[in-house]
Amino acid sequence: YPTNELMVARRNEACPNGLPSKSGIYAAKAQGAELWDVEGKRYIDFIAGIGVLNVGHNHPKVMQAARDQMEKVVHTCFGVAQYEPYIELAERLNKLVSEAGGGKSNYKTMFMNTGSEATEHVCKFARRITGRPGLISFEGSFHGRTLLATALTGKSRPYKEGFGPLPGDVYHAPYPHEYKGMSTQGSLACLNHIFETSIHPSDVAAILIEPVQGEGGFVPAPREFLQGLRDICDQHGIMFIADEVQTGFARTGTMFAIEQSGVEPDFLVCAKSIAGGFPLSAVIGKTDLFDQIGPGGMGSTYGGNPVACAAALAVLDVIEEDGLLQRAEEIGAKVESRWNELAQGVGKGVFGDVRRVGAMAAVEMVTDGDPMKPNSDAAAKIQGRARELGLITLTAGKKAQVIRTHVPLVASDAIIDEGLDIFAQATKDVLG
Numbered sequence: 001y002p003t004n005e006l007m008v009a010r011r012n013e014a015c016p017n018g019l020p021s022k023s024g025i026y027a028a029k030a031q032g033a034e035l036w037d038v039e040g041k042r043y044i045d046f047i048a049g050i051g052v053l054n055v056g057h058n059h060p061k062v063m064q065a066a067r068d069q070m071e072k073v074v075h076t077c078f079g080v081a082q083y084e085p086y087i088e089l090a091e092r093l094n095k096l097v098s099e100a101g102g103g104k105s106n107y108k109t110m111f112m113n114t115g116s117e118a119t120e121h122v123c124k125f126a127r128r129i130t131g132r133p134g135l136i137s138f139e140g141s142f143h144g145r146t147l148l149a150t151a152l153t154g155k156s157r158p159y160k161e162g163f164g165p166l167p168g169d170v171y172h173a174p175y176p177h178e179y180k181g182m183s184t185q186g187s188l189a190c191l192n193h194i195f196e197t198s199i200h201p202s203d204v205a206a207i208l209i210e211p212v213q214g215e216g217g218f219v220p221a222p223r224e225f226l227q228g229l230r231d232i233c234d235q236h237g238i239m240f241i242a243d244e245v246q247t248g249f250a251r252t253g254t255m256f257a258i259e260q261s262g263v264e265p266d267f268l269v270c271a272k273s274i275a276g277g278f279p280l281s282a283v284i285g286k287t288d289l290f291d292q293i294g295p296g297g298m299g300s301t302y303g304g305n306p307v308a309c310a311a312a313l314a315v316l317d318v319i320e321e322d323g324l325l326q327r328a329e330e331i332g333a334k335v336e337s338r339w340n341e342l343a344q345g346v347g348k349g350v351f352g353d354v355r356r357v358g359a360m361a362a363v364e365m366v367t368d369g370d371p372m373k374p375n376s377d378a379a380a381k382i383q384g385r386a387r388e389l390g391l392i393t394l395t396a397g398k399k400a401q402v403i404r405t406h407v408p409l410v411a412s413d414a415i416i417d418e419g420l421d422i423f424a425q426a427t428k429d430v431l432g
């Protein structure tokens with residue numbers, strides 16, 4: 001039988017050091033919000049493949065849909081022979097994104113495999129449509145690891161350092177975060193400053209934003225900020241692109257986070273939880289914009305793979321049938337209230353900010369209650385202790401000072417309580 005120790009040795013021999021593998025957990029099987037390692041140790045999984053499993057591990061309906069599709073056709077390449085699951089999924093996403101934006105516009109969808117591909121391509125498309133080079137994204141953002149996606153990402157170490165030259169004409173504005181002293185007004189003023197000093201708005205193709213920053217530490221953009229951005233985009237003919245790779249598919253209590261701002265995106269990209277664990281990403285854009293790109297201007301060998309599309313259709317059914325939008329809110333409230341208790345008690349001075357949108361919940365660790373003094377040490381230790389006790393969480397944020405959770409939205413109250421008990425115990429063990 002493999003042991004974790006053996007697997008670590010083989011992994012170190014076979015795979016490069018640069019691959020993140022801090023957990024040392026070697027998964028043997030998983031179901032719902034639980035995962036068992038190769039030695040049979042059980043974990044409660046509050047990270048769900050980094051926001052990929054909103055419907056939980058191996059959801060029976062999703063697995064069945066994938067199996068059924070596997071019996072029919074697994075791959076053709078959409079450019080060679082087309083198939084209904086691709087079209088049906090596009091139809092459903094077009095409708096969902098239109099609704100999220102207030103029902104004013106029609107959308108079309110094309111599929112790829114990963115979030116990076118989607119963010120990278122949507123920016124190519126925006127350049128092609130506007131005939132402009134400039135791209136604006138935000139400090140602290142994460143958009144992926146391909147070259148343009150790396151350039152878009154707003155954190156240099158470990159993503160950019162030494163990996164250049166990166167594509168040019170990408171500018172970063174500060175993301176609003178009141179807790180750290182950056183207001184909506186301040187952030188919009190900085191954007192205007194970029195227009196004055198670095199790139200004229202008439203040269204900007206797109207502004208790309210995560211409505212809630214994921215890797216950046218679960219920081220929500222205020223409604224007024226997103227509306228301010230939309231106004232700027234309208235004024236200057238700039239494309240507004242929502243990166244919903246981490247926020248999509250019920251995580252924030254709505255199908256897409258942008259819905260909560262009343263802002264209509266020109267394009268929306270999604271991936272992760274779209275297909276319940278199968279690799280799939282999508283670029284969804286306004287019909288009149290998307291159709292400006294002629295035949296051959298986009299494509300992908302595997303993009304929109306039939307099995308992934310069939311799984312994604314089942315994911316959409318599960319979100320609807322199981323009421324997961326509502327459940328996200330309940331789960332988030334549960335996590336938040338337990339963490340607020342800790343913040344008043346053993347976590348006093350360290351649990352600086354407990355924040356969430358729906359079930360996208362995180363706690364920022366600080367020193368002496370000071371928002372400007374990130375406490376990555378406490379975050380790492382609590383996360384590590386929780387793992388020893390059987391709970392998987394993950395850090396995020398500029399200094400990895402935030403502990404974040406992506407609790408599967410199918411998790412029962414009993415499992416969530418058990419996970420939160422472990423988290424409280426870990427906090428006591430580290431800070432008590």
Ligand code: PMP
Binds near residue numbers: 116119210215243
């Ligand atoms: N955008 C966002 C908001 C993400 O969170 C991620 C992945 N963490 C990506 C893009 C890149 O996705 P992928 O790893 O599938 O390329």
